[in-house]
Amino acid sequence: MGSSNYNIILIFLCFSNLLRFIASSASGDDHNINYNEGGDFVECLTVQLESSNSATDDLIYTPNNSSSYASLLIAQNLRPGSTSPYDKPLIIFTPFYDYQIQSAIYCSKKLRIQIRVRSGGHDYEGLSHTSRDNPFVVVDMRNLRQISIDAEQKTAWVQVGATLGQLYHTLAQKSGTLAFTAGVCPTVGIGGHLSGGGYGMMSRRHSISADHIIDARIMNVDGQMLDRRSMGEDLFWAIRGGGGTSFGIVIAFKVNLITVPETVTVFNVTKTYEQNATQLVHRWQYIADKVDDNLLMRVFLRSVRSLTTGKRTVIASFTTLYLGGVEDLMPIMKEKFPELGLVEKDCTEMSWIQSVLYFAYIPNQPLDVLLNRTTPFTVYFKGKSDFATEPIPVDGLIGIFRFLREEDENMAEIQLSPYGGALNSFSESETPFPHRTGNIFMIDYGLSWDSPGKEEAEKHLNWMRRIYGYMAAYVSKSPRAAYFNYRDLDLGVNDYSSGNTIGSYDEAKVWGMKYFKNNFERLVRVKTKVDPSNFFRNEQSIPPFPLPPLYSS
Structure with missing residues (x-):
């Protein structure tokens, strides 16, 4: 080469960070279910979509339609040394609208099959399209990529299925001096990059992407759509650097834009x-x-x-x-x-x-x-x-x-x-x-x-x-810090193989303190408040407290 x-x-690859939202069962042992090669999920999803007058064409991809399924599954960086039997999803679902994602959450709860959500093309550890322990489906956000720019107010609403390149391209069509501070890799997905931080070539002048988020739309564990006002400041704080993975499915961010010299x-x-x-x-x-x-x-x-x-x-x-x-x-x-x-x-x-x-x-x-x-x-x-x-x-x-x-x-x-x-x-x-x-x-x-x-x-x-x-x-010590957008499973993982869907706070703290330092504790409190049953989870997601303490914001 x-x-x-x-x-x-x-x-x-350097700024990779694919949107890594994962939803799984609220309770029960995922290893003992009969998921029928994804057929049950397809049937459930089809019924739900038809009840809301949604055609299922170009929405559901299975290994049976191998060419389309395989093309959607391609990742920018391959996962080395994987021995998991769950390296591929049962189905790939590509919604166009919010309510279609609600259908996927409903079927995930009903059948106790995890959801993993991807929005871009980069993922250091493959958490968006593989699993260590459980069968899963992928909700691919590529069709939710609208960008709406208000040049006068210097703001933009950006759906998480857009890439950094699409955002930069759209800004260039509007103005020669309107920009956004984010990474250098055009094919990185907006969702993971912004929710995990977002360092870039203008960060010394304009800081990171997450510091410019002023509103968001997120779907919670109950399938409700929330904005900043309805989600509250604790959850809004959490998804600006703590990842969307643990708290819900972020649909879009509203950001402040910046002005750059000609x-x-x-x-x-x-x-x-x-x-x-x-x-x-x-x-x-x-x-x-x-x-x-x-x-x-x-x-x-x-x-x-x-x-x-x-x-x-x-x-x-x-x-x-x-x-x-x-x-x-x-x-x-x-x-x-x-x-x-x-x-x-x-x-x-x-x-x-x-x-x-x-x-x-x-x-x-x-x-x-x-x-x-x-x-x-x-x-x-x-x-x-x-x-x-x-x-x-x-x-x-x-x-x-x-x-x-x-x-x-x-x-x-x-x-x-x-x-x-x-x-x-x-x-x-x-x-x-x-x-x-x-x-x-x-x-x-x-x-x-x-x-x-x-x-x-x-x-x-x-x-x-x-x-x-x-x-x-x-390098830094106590803790030896790491950047969340550069995921590294060597730092530690949550183990759900025993069927314990809550996971271990002590396990998560090992890697959580490295990514978030003292902010890890507050992230756990937010998680306990908004998703106490740990519906949204992955190998490095914030866990709730097993016995939720009295919550204070």
Whole structure:
């Protein structure tokens, strides 16, 4: 696989976060049911839809109509090493309207078959289209993708089946300066990205996506549609960074839009190990979170084969967006980071929407490319995340570079994404997303391969876990934090295999504190209030208290 193709894959996977809403039975042992290969669910759903005068054509897909079913099931990143008998859903349901989702919830309760909901195309751990323990159906939200923009009020209603690319494309049709702060991968689904956080190239100036949510429409466990006023501030707080997974099925978000300059500047300067990359990355750590808020400079570390020597080397790519012109950018770089040696010819001025294409590695393409829901590549993928609260010393960076040389060429990538700026303007408890002050940068470890087989998967997964263990000395502690949108089941899972549908609070706290820190406790209280029977659940969903305490908001 060529390095350019690999970089495209990793960029599209880096912010993955598919909408991961899961509904399951309120009580009972799912292992003992007779689900008749999904036939019972199809029959129940058909009856419910016909009673509401809904035709079932183009709504229900089963393995029997294999071509359509298989095409809908394709995921951007394949799940490595899975041995679950429930890797595929019994059916895939593609509703167009809210009331059709109500029918799916009704049948899920009646037949005690879980629902898993997907809205985009990325999912680090496959929680939207696989299950470890139970048969399930997928509610695919792709048909619920309407976007309504109020340019005068600078707001938008966005249904969760839309992708980031569709939102960016729609904004570009309205205005050259109206934008939204979110990730760089156009094929990521709106639902999971916003409800889990939503870091992007403008986060130092405009923070994360979840901080711009001002209203939402969510279907609760009773099939009722709620907005911010009717759901209450506790639930509204929970779905802005705590994921929609645990609390209901989010249908749409209303967001505040932002205004960007007519001209922005981008550059991508790459240095090899032999060109002092180690010292440059070390220096970058001292300025990345402290420079002008309009400047966000990420670093991508990879091992490649040198075009000049033919030998393996490690490269550091300083990939940057500046919300302004090159004349304003150059003095900042010369003062704050002269070691990089940036010159004006390294920079390109463009519109914000052109920068979206640039960072998605599809420059000079027509804007309609942003409407594509899938990438041309599917790979096996494993990701992890960390937060650095102090600079990694040079010898620590040398160790990272050594690990990168171990893996197959162009297969592993480590991203360093700077914090500071607007991210510091919110307290850790403002939303469930707690990663605010005190962090210099976020680390995303990404590893992909294209050969199937358990032995191949174990080789790569072992590398990922070894480097994660090595990094423990250099990242946040008590807890060692992680980003919820970069799901990682190695951190812990909820075990429902025994038929205990409530799950274990103690099990969930292990991974929950890493994603949410002290906000985990409040998320559990919200869950206990809105879904005490744990109808909406998955391997990493917020559990209710087994014996609900007296709730206080």
